[in-house]
Amino acid sequence: MERRPVTARSSSESVRGLPEATVARLPVYLRALTALAETDVRTCSSEQLAVAAGVGSAKLRKDLSYLGSYGTRGVGYDVAHLRYQIAREMGVTQDWAVVIVGIGNLGHALASYSGFRSRGFRTVALLDADRRRHGEEVAGLTVRPFDELDAIAREHAVSIGVIATPAAAAQDVADALVGAGVSSILNFAPTVLSVPDTVDVRKVDLSIELQILAYHEQRKAQL
Amino acid sequence: MERRPVTARSSSESVRGLPEATVARLPVYLRALTALAETDVRTCSSEQLAVAAGVGSAKLRKDLSYLGSYGTRGVGYDVAHLRYQIAREMGVTQDWAVVIVGIGNLGHALASYSGFRSRGFRTVALLDADRRRHGEEVAGLTVRPFDELDAIAREHAVSIGVIATPAAAAQDVADALVGAGVSSILNFAPTVLSVPDTVDVRKVDLSIELQILAYHEQRKAQL
DNA sequence: CTTTGTGAATGCTTTCACAGCA
DNA sequence: TGCTGTGAAAGCATTCACAAAG
Numbered sequence: 001m002e003r004r005p006v007t008a009r010s011s012s013e014s015v016r017g018l019p020e021a022t023v024a025r026l027p028v029y030l031r032a033l034t035a036l037a038e039t040d041v042r043t044c045s046s047e048q049l050a051v052a053a054g055v056g057s058a059k060l061r062k063d064l065s066y067l068g069s070y071g072t073r074g075v076g077y078d079v080a081h082l083r084y085q086i087a088r089e090m091g092v093t094q095d096w097a098v099v100i101v102g103i104g105n106l107g108h109a110l111a112s113y114s115g116f117r118s119r120g121f122r123t124v125a126l127l128d129a130d131r132r133r134h135g136e137e138v139a140g141l142t143v144r145p146f147d148e149l150d151a152i153a154r155e156h157a158v159s160i161g162v163i164a165t166p167a168a169a170a171q172d173v174a175d176a177l178v179g180a181g182v183s184s185i186l187n188f189a190p191t192v193l194s195v196p197d198t199v200d201v202r203k204v205d206l207s208i209e210l211q212i213l214a215y216h217e218q219r220k221a222q223l
Numbered sequence: 224m225e226r227r228p229v230t231a232r233s234s235s236e237s238v239r240g241l242p243e244a245t246v247a248r249l250p251v252y253l254r255a256l257t258a259l260a261e262t263d264v265r266t267c268s269s270e271q272l273a274v275a276a277g278v279g280s281a282k283l284r285k286d287l288s289y290l291g292s293y294g295t296r297g298v299g300y301d302v303a304h305l306r307y308q309i310a311r312e313m314g315v316t317q318d319w320a321v322v323i324v325g326i327g328n329l330g331h332a333l334a335s336y337s338g339f340r341s342r343g344f345r346t347v348a349l350l351d352a353d354r355r356r357h358g359e360e361v362a363g364l365t366v367r368p369f370d371e372l373d374a375i376a377r378e379h380a381v382s383i384g385v386i387a388t389p390a391a392a393a394q395d396v397a398d399a400l401v402g403a404g405v406s407s408i409l410n411f412a413p414t415v416l417s418v419p420d421t422v423d424v425r426k427v428d429l430s431i432e433l434q435i436l437a438y439h440e441q442r443k444a445q446l
Numbered sequence: 447c448t449t450t451g452t453g454a455a456t457g458c459t460t461t462c463a464c465a466g467c468a
Numbered sequence: 469t470g471c472t473g474t475g476a477a478a479g480c481a482t483t484c485a486c487a488a489a490g
Contacts (some may be wrong), residue, residue, distance in 0.1 A: 017442070021459060027434040031413060045471065054415035058461060068366050073467045073472045079324045080237070090434050105335045109328035110258030115413055115430040120437070142233065158439050182437040183443065190254060190338060196346035200439045202432050204481055207338040210321070210383065211250040211313050211423050213407040214343070218314030218408065219240070244481060268449065281483055288451055296450045296489045 013123075018089070022063045029060070033083040045076040056141045092120035097156040102165030102175050103128045103136070103143050106188055110164055112139045113200050122154040129169065146176070153180035160184045167191040174201075235442070238417065247284045249309050251276045252283070254307040268299035315343035320379040322405075324396050325388030326351045326359070326366050331413055335362045347379040369399070376403035383407045390414040392402055397424075 010179040020024075032052035033193050036044055046064075049056035064070065064077075071077045087093050098121050100110055110116075111126055126138055136143045143153070152158065161177040163170050163185060170189035177185060178195055187193055187203045195201055224258035241249075245298050259267055269287075274278035287293065287300075294300045303311075310316050321344050323333055334349055345398035352369040359366045367375070375381065384400040386393050386408060394406055400408060401418055410416055412424045418424055 002233055013306075015253055018438075019459075023435055024431070025437050026438075027428070027431040028415075030434075032415070041358045043330055046473095047471085053417065054417075056461080058458090058463095061471095061473065062460080069473070071472050074470045075264070075468075076471070089438075091437040093442075096433075096437055096440070105332035109332040110429065112328045113429060116433065119434065121430070121433050131303055160436055184440050186432050186436060192255075192275070193275075198443075200436055202436060204427060204429070204432060206252070206333065206336060206381060207342045207429070208247070208250040209345050209409050209427060210339065211253075211320075211342065211385055213423055214314040214319055215241075215246050215249075215312075217319070217407050218317075220421075242481070269451095270449085279483075282481090284449095284451065285482080290449070294450050297448045298490075299449070364484095 018066050020065055023090075025053070025055065026090055028055070028089070029063070030083060030086050032171075033086070034081055036079050037083065041079055043076050044079055045112065047070070074219075080156045084088055087120075090177075090197070093207045094159055095120045095122050097122055097124045097158045098160045098162060099123070099125045099149065099152060099158050099177075100125060100162045100164060101146065101149075101177070102163060102169070102189075103125045103133055103138060104164065107164040108138055110162060110188075113143065122161070124158060127152075128163075148171075149176055150180045153177075153182060158182055160186070162186045163193075225404060241289050241322075243293060246274070246313075248282075248286055249313055250279065251278070253306060253309050253313070253315075256302055256309070259302050260306065264300050264302055267302055269294070270315065272300065310343075318343045318345050320345055320347045320381045320382050321383045321384045322346070322348045322350060323387060324350045324369065324372075325392070325412075326356055326384060326402070327362060327387065327389075330387040331361055333385060333411075335366065344383070347381060348375045350375075352388075368400055369396075373403045373445060374398055376400075381405055385407070385409045385411070387411045388415075392422070431443055 029049065032049055036052060046057045046061045050060040055058065065087055067085055068158045070082050100107055100123060103111065103126050107126065113121060116123060118209045123141065126141050127146045127149055128143050134145055159182060161182040163173050165173055167189045169192050170187065171193060174185060174193045174195055178199055183198060184200045185193065185195065188200055190207065192206050193201050228288065252272065255272055259275060264285050269284045270281045272285040276283065281292065287365045290308055290312055293305050295362045323330055323346060326349050330349065335345060339346060346364065349364050350369045350372055356366045357368055382405060384405040386396050389398055390412045393410060393414050394416060395409060397418055399421055406421060407423045408416065410424055413428050413430065415425050
């Protein structure tokens with residue numbers, strides 16, 4: 001889906017890029033570090049953190065090594081400091097304005113999900129094309145017409161859009177998001193989106209996850 | 224997370240195992256084939272199907288090659304036949320009983336999601352520990368007490384459980400699911416679950432997806 | 447002449463194992 | 469002594485490019 005060379009760091013610090021597999025795990029480490037911090041753990045070894053994150057300790061150390069050397073040999077990592085470094089690297093020390101499009105059952109759930117806010121994502125608008133939903137209050141926001149997207153996106157400098165519409169509407173929504181300057185999209189609709197390659201798309205397909213489980217389940221049964 | 228050697232097929236047909244990356248894409252091909260079938264396309268080339276699925280055609284052909292030779296050189300694939308073969312391989316020609324635990328906003332959305340039913344998954348029960356939710360009707364099912372899990376799981380031979388509870392409850396729910404004989408779990412709670420290694424767990428963490436987007440977004444901004 | 451199926455090449459990720467540092 | 473950080477090895481996944489088949 002995405003090529004991103006593990007460019008060795010060059011003269012300037014700004015060219016480094018983390019391996020995608022590492023990027024996908026850093027949020028898990030962040031979550032584990034937050035949990036440790038909440039139980040007043042100040043310091044942890046790679047082994048402890050690995051257990052808390054559900055990965056192997058060698059993998060964890062390799063991942064962290066891409067960020068720099070934030071540990072102390074013989075001791076481990078300072079929980080608060082490592083947490084900050086990962087958050088900074090992931091870009092979640094600043095906060096990001098998000099719009100959610102499609103306020104059906106899933107859109108409701110996403111709008112109400114507290115995990116976004118607590119991790120640096122601020123939902124600034126809920127949009128829906130269906131006039132009957134306009135004006136409805138969800139999680140402290142009012143559902144607004146989809147065609148206000150442009151104005152809202154520019155006003156709040158929205159760079160991330162979430163699509164929670166039916167599949168049939170998703171491509172049009174994506175086009176509109178791109179037109180409004182949104183350059184990252186999280187797509188819950190079960191369809192492939194085509195967007196310019198300056199735009200990042202990630203997809204979450206609930207039924208695909210179940211199908212993957214079904215495959216393994218079936219194999220277990222075959223013994 | 225899971226080792227699964229690409230065992231070449233041996234004397235008996237039953238030992239084959241597909242690469243995990245392939246397993247994760249087959250449902251996407253299935254979706255694309257269904258869409259083609261609905262527009263009365265009878266036959267398609269790897270190139271057409273690849274476009275519909277959003278992957279490269281070489282990758283698609285390699286993936287399909289693990290299933291066997293279902294194409295015709297110079298012509299392409301028969302849509303209906305290929306669809307059936309993939310569905311069979313994925314185990315979605317039979318149907319699977321599913322329980323959803325935790326009927327908050329997300330549980331509601333999952334219970335109402337039509338994509339499950341249409342792909343071979345039958346939600347047989349909605350469970351919640353909160354007494355105040357018992358008796359509520361959601362998508363044609365009544366929310367029942369969590370401690371009926373055992374009876375329900377055995378009655379319907381449930382092998383897949385979906386956890387949509389808060390993080391704090393998730394491990395207890397997982398333990399109970401395992402105790403009730405469930406051997407595949409889809410976890411929406413933002414926490415690491417520990418389960419016996421006979422049990423498959425897949426996780427979907429909504430805020431992790433956003434964090435990954437934020438990382439790339441931040442990098443784009445740094446230019 | 448078209449399009450599949452697949453070895454071989456390339457690139458990415460994980461794992462190993464240990465040198466190096468506190 | 470204990471634990472990090474990292475080269476080197478092993479294991480997967482993707483891409484290439486073409487022989488084989490219709």
